[in-house]
Amino acid sequence: MRLTHLGLATALANGILYCCALPLWEGFDEPVHYGYVESLSVEHNFPVLLKTNISKEIRESFDMTPLSRLLSQTLPGTMSFEQWARLSEADKQLRKSKLALIPAETRKTVSSFLNYEAQQAPLAYLIYAPLDALIAGLPLAARILVLRMGGTVVSCLLTYFALIQLLDLLQVKDGLRLSVITCVFASQMMWATVAHVGNDVLAVPLVVWFLTRLAVTVKKCSGRNVLILSSLFALGLVTKAYFLAFTPVFVVLLGWVTWRRNIRWTVIALAIAIVLAIAGPWYGRNLSLYGGLSGTQQSIAGIGWREALKALPQIDWLRSQQEFARWSLWTGNWSFLSFSQITLDIELWLLRVALLVYFAFWRRVQRPELWLWAACGCFGLSLIYQTCVTWVATQGESRFAEPWYAQGVIVCVWVLCFVGLSRWRAYGRWIAAALVLISMWIAIMTYLAKLLPYYSSGVTRANLDGLWRWWNNHPTQKLASVTLAPASVVIVLLILFIGMVIALSALIIRRLFRDVDQGHSVVAG
Helix, strand or coil, rough: CCCHHHHHHHHHHHHCCCCCCCCCCCCCCHHHHHHHHHHCCCCCCCCCCCCCCHHHHHHHHHHHHCCHHHHHHHCCCCCEEEHHHHCHHHHHHHHHHHHCCCCCCHHHHHEECCCCCCCCCHHHHHHHHHHHHHEEEEHHHHHHHHHHHHHHHHHHHHHHHHHHHHHHCCCCCCHHHHHHHHHHHHHHHHHHCCCCCCHHHHHHHHHHHHHHHHHHHHHHCCCHHHHHHHHHHHHHHHHCCCHHHHHHHHHHHHHHHHHCCCCCHHHCCCCCCCCHHHHHHHHHHHHHHHCCCCCCCHHHHHCCCCHHHHHHHCCHHHHHHHHHHHHHHHCHHHCCCCCHHHHHHHHHHHHHHHHHHHHHHHHCCHHHHHHHHHHHHHHHHEEEEEEEHHHHHCCHHHHCHHHHHHHHHHHHHHHHHHHHHHCCCCCHHHHHHHHHHHHCCCCCCHHHHHHHHHHCCCCCCCCCHHHHHHCCCCCHHHHCCCCCCCHHHHHHHHHHHHHHHHHHHHHHHHHHHHHHHHHHHHHHH
16 A cells, blocks of 8 residues: 555544544534534525524534533533533433434424524535435434534545645655645644534635645646636635635736736636636625625624724734644644643644744745745734634633634645755754654544543543553443444544554654665765
């Protein structure tokens, strides 16, 4: 098996394991995202913010399963994972049995719980809806697992093939190429973003594809590439409103290819027409319903540029940047668990060193890379704006943008970091090896030390001795009350994933140093 295929297989194993181990509704805002799907599959209508409610089925399920602290605190009678852990095993199984017996008719009845994500762009939900209608007879938890796994596998494959194309374009090869694949798909936050029901499952790969095709179009400009890029941009706009952040880059690119590359104006007109035809109706709807293009909760609440500018000097940006960087690597799902700050900081400092190496070789930076940085920069400015309006909306409690927003752009940043390491023949491989090892460690400890002990037993912090005792105390019964797949399946997938990621990391490190040794042998010869 080629190592790239092993990298893909390991990524799929990680994603499927994450879907199975993640408790019901523990994905970010998952119940209301699924409520959006049900609005389409059951009512055949797009939901409207402040008017559309989730189904009675979803609301009743809140009382029969553990929830994140944030959600449980707002719903009397529900339980957090810490409270769930104190129940007897018989009580847990009784509640899980009741969850499976919620009548199918309740998905056709609305509750009093408003869907606060009803303003989201529709494409991902339109894709989910036919499958949801097809499996409507399954119990709720089984239905969510099917949707999660289908979306996660497709998202992983789309992201993987876009990543491969970008690595080919930027000439990242052999061991470094495999290192990027491992680091991207070992990231806990990648799976926390896509391995649940929501629109990020499509938005993340579309961001990676848009950035990849942007670089392709800059390197090899043709009418076909321009039209592919415009189609991806349009699809992104009807998947997630944050694609508006790429508008300046897209518009400037159209002007550049017209002026410098002699692309006919008819191609440019068609590219614009594609965007307007696909995304125009939805954003026209936003203007009509909400009075703004983006339709975000903050803009609907009247928080815009004026408020953002006032907030700008009041935010501690150094602290905000540090926290956002850590949360972008590891967030612990909707319960917002924490991981070892020292470990995450080591990974961040290794990435910073890789970026310094990249800019140290600035004379070798190519034009497609400049356009990638421009696109990432535009998105970064949108995150600053989002930080400001979120800070205003939460009255200063939230100091950074939602960490799941940046996952597609982070893939591009990983690639550019390894482009820099590929240019530092002397020591780049050492930094790459360190990044692979720490990514592997975080990926394994995510399950062994954090998610599974917390969800099943409410363990937030534990030393090695405590974890050893927990795993030796037959935790499968406790896991069975929270995981969507049977506990035995989760354990088998966990063992499979750990074995695969350790083997992959060892082969990558061997390849990294073999590549250099072979290069030295050629030079010596």
